[in-house]
Structures are given as structure tokens and as C-alpha cells.
Amino acid sequence: MIKKGIVPDVVIYSIFIDGLIKSSNLEEALKLFAGMSKVGLVPNIFVYTIIINGLCKIGRLPEALGLFEEMIIKGFIPDRIVYTCLIDGYCSHKDMKNASELFDKMVHSGLAPDAHAYTYVIDGYSKMFMMETAIALLDDMLKMNLCPTVVTYTVIINEYHKLGDWDKAYEIYKIMLKQGISPDSVMHMSEISSFCT
Template identity: 35%
Template sequence: MSVLSRVRRYSTAVLSPNSSSPLTSKQKSRAALHLLKSESNPERILEICRAASLSPDSHLDRRAFSLAVSKLASANHFSGIRRFLEELKSRSDLCNEQFLSHAIVLYGQAKMLDHALRTFTDDLSPPRSVKSLNSLLLAAILAKNYKEVSRIYLEFPSKYSIQPNADTYNTVIKAFSESASTSSVYSVLTEMDRNNVKPNVTTLNNTLSGFYREEKFEEVGKMLKLMEEKYGVFPAISTYNVRMLSLCKLKRASEAKALFDGMVCNGRKPNSVSYACLIHGFCKEGDLEEAQRLFRDMKRRGFSPDGDCYFTLVHFFCLAGDFQAAFLLAKESMGKAWVPNFSTMKTLVIGLASVSKVDLAKDLISQIKDKFPDNAHKWDEIQAQLPQ
């Protein structure tokens, strides 16, 4: 048997043991992502990733990489992350800047910024590009090391002869916004002017997010005016969404709704994200009536709520003790193959039983067990505690 045949058989045995034929690349990716969602054993996670031969060229693979690293980091299995990524660097198809830049980001996600820095300085061949610089800046943000973001931004472009681009500056602005240093954005704008790099909508959005986080509401108006008059950058729908989300995080959902209404009156069309921001905001403030009204209006206007929108509503209706409404929303969500997390569904099942809806609770358990047979034993235990 050839080496390639043995590799294919190994991959199939790990990713789809019931399959009798080799998996395609996309099938491997989907199988790996599915298995990783429920896997908690670090060595098994690594085995799944190796069997799938993941590559950053594929969107599915990037999701699998990220999920695997997140789970390994949560398990404090940092040696496994290092070992796995170092193994990948030796793969002939991954000896390129694209993968190394992705590895830098993954190290940042795992809070292993020293390894991200070493990958940039030691593994990338000169001349290093702005793409790898931007990946390193993002890694520092993911690691929540904002001091390193500033150091990299100030030192690395000249040290490695890299010309920053709009993405570079926007990433630095994002770091300032997240670290309560949004006033420093003005110096970045000056640097952009000096290097003839024009700000864009992302520049505006990242800046506004920071000013809202610091509750510098006057600066929001100033920045909107500056961007429009000096740079010709006008608010996009994403800008309105950033502003609404920021207000909702500050428990100012009514102000976010006023912004939404003003946007609509001015002829700007909202999108599903606009509604989701408001729904989550009103739920957090306990105004479930307004949240549900927005949910109905969202569907009436032809926008499709995503899974997170359903999960938010189910969770907060359960907290409010309205288990009938939560049940209807959960059923609708599950009909779209979106199932709220175990904790929320357990609360819903027990809540339904507490209001004499035992049959609905058992029906819900039956559906969940069909979708997640690996957790069937947990639901059997819960069902045994319900009134018979």
C-alpha cells in the first residue's frame, strides 16, 4: 500500500470511521469541524486536526484551526498548540507567508504572543510584507497585550522596511479603542496623512466604538464631522450598527432605537445586524416586549434572524419565566437547525415542567437527543427528574 493510500485511510478512520471510501478535502474539513465542536480531549483534538490536513486557504479550515486552538488554550494545553503549529510549518504546502501569518494570529488567539513574535522574526523570510505585520498586530490584540501593539507599530515598520497600509492603522486604532486610549487615534490620523493613506469606514467604526466605550459622546460627533469634511468618509450601515451596539452595551437601548429610527427616516435601510443589536440590547434591559416587537418587525421586513438572535430571546424569556414564549422560539430555532446551548435548554425544560408543561418538556428532550446523541445520558438524567 502506498504512503498516500495509508494517509487517506488514516484520515477516514479518524474523521469518518463508518465511511468506506476516502473523503474529499471539503468532507474532511466539515467532518473535522463537526468533531471539534464536541471534543474536549486535547490529544484527540490534535489527532482530528492532523487527520484533516487543514489549510488556511479554506474558510472551513480556518474555522477549524481557530476552534481547535481555542479549545486547547482553554484546557491549558499550550505545549500541544506549539507542537502542532511547529509541525505544520514543516509541511511543504504550508511553507509560505500565508500560513505563517495565520500561525501568528493563532498564537495570539492562544495568548502565546512570544511565539507569534518568534514566528514573525525567525520564520518569515525577508523582505517581510505588510500582511505579516498586520497579522502580528492582530495577534497582540487577541492576546490583549496593547503595550506590544504600540511597540510593534512604532518599531517594526522601520526595522523591517515595511510600509503600513490602511489595515495597519485600523488595527492600531482598534487596539487604542479597546484599551481606553481612543484619544491617541488623532496621532494615528496624522501619521496616515503623512504617509498618504486615506482613512476609510473601518477607521471611523473602530474610532467610534472606542469613544462610546469611554462614553466620550461629544467626541463621537466631532469624529463623524471630521471624517465627512476632511476625508469624505460617510457613515455606512456598519457605522450605524457599531453605534447602536455600543449604546446597547451601555444599556442605552432606547437611544440606539432612536438612532435606528432616524436612520430609517433618512432613507437608510437597516440589516439583520441592526435588528439583532437592538433585540439583544432591549433583552438585557428587561424590555422583552420591545425585543419581541423588533423580532416580528425584522421578519416582516424580510430579514432572517440568525441563531444568536434566537438564542438571546430564548435565554432571556427563560430568565423572565415566560417558558411558553421561550419554547415557541426554541422550536422555531431548532427547525432551522440552531439549538441553544445545554444550559439554556435545561433551564427551559425544567421551566416547562414547573408550569405543568411536562409533555412539551419531554418532547423537547426527545428532539435534542436526536440531534445530539452524545449528550443523551445527560438528558435521560434530567428527564428522570421530571414529574411523571
């Protein structure tokens, strides 16, 4: 494209970068990202989010956070999506301190967390068997009229099963049904496997 004298714009770069990351080619995506400035292009928030998400998915959290901070310094206002990518990254790597700080920072910046952000944090705390915190977050969701998903309930129920607390698992299951949410095949498989152990 460039050899033919056609200079790609930010949208084209974002498409290529996203494609490279989705095909597990993060290093090439990072080179392309770094090369944008060489052709006089400034990455937008979407490009930053794509790169940050790619870094988070493979556990390169300090780099992701560094880009997040660079993005802010360059005048971009983080949106719910980029915060949620970082929160998911930290929760996936059991770094609940940083995940919680980002969650709080998102709230204090005026962005209300959505069901995805809550589910990631609930999942993170549940996997660390910090069930009181996970349940408090579920209660916050319900108070804010945010509808937890079947995934939200499944992560809590799974961890109660692992702890052998069948009563709590069933209590959460009943709350889920009362909310009009039907269990999915993942939840059913989880219940079956927990009874087999």
C-alpha cells in the same frame, strides 16, 4: 493623522470607533461618530451598527433605537446584524415588548432571524418565566430547520430548573441530545448548581 494632512476614511473611523467602544470609551466613540460629518464623511451601516451595539450593551436603548431610525431615514436598509444587536439589547434589559416588535419587524422586512436572534428572544422570555412563548420560539426554529445551539437549550433548561420543573428540563435536554448537540461545561455547571439548591 489629521494634523499630518491625512484625512481618515469611513473604514478608519469605524476601526477607531469600534476600538473605543471595546475599551469602554463609548462617549469618545460618540464624539468621533458625530465628528465624521465635520470632515465630510457619512457613516455607513457598519459604523451605525457598531455604535448601536455599544449603546445597547450599556442599556442606552432609546439612543440606540434613535440611531436605528436615523439610519433608515438616511436610506440605509437594516441588516440582520443591526436588528440582532437591538433585539439582544432589549432582551438583556427584559423589555420583551420592544424586542418582539423588532423581531417581527425584521421578519416582515424579509430578513429571516438566525439562531442568535432566536436565542436572545428565547433567553429573554425564559428569564421572565414565559416558558410557553420560549418553547413556541424553539419549535419555530426547529420547523424552519434552524439549528438551536447548546446556549439556546441551556437557557431553557436553566429556567425550568429555577421553576423546579425537572420533567420539562429533562424533556428539553432529550430534544437537545436527539438534535446531536452535546451539553457543554456551562450546562453541566447549571445542572449541578440546580441540584445543590
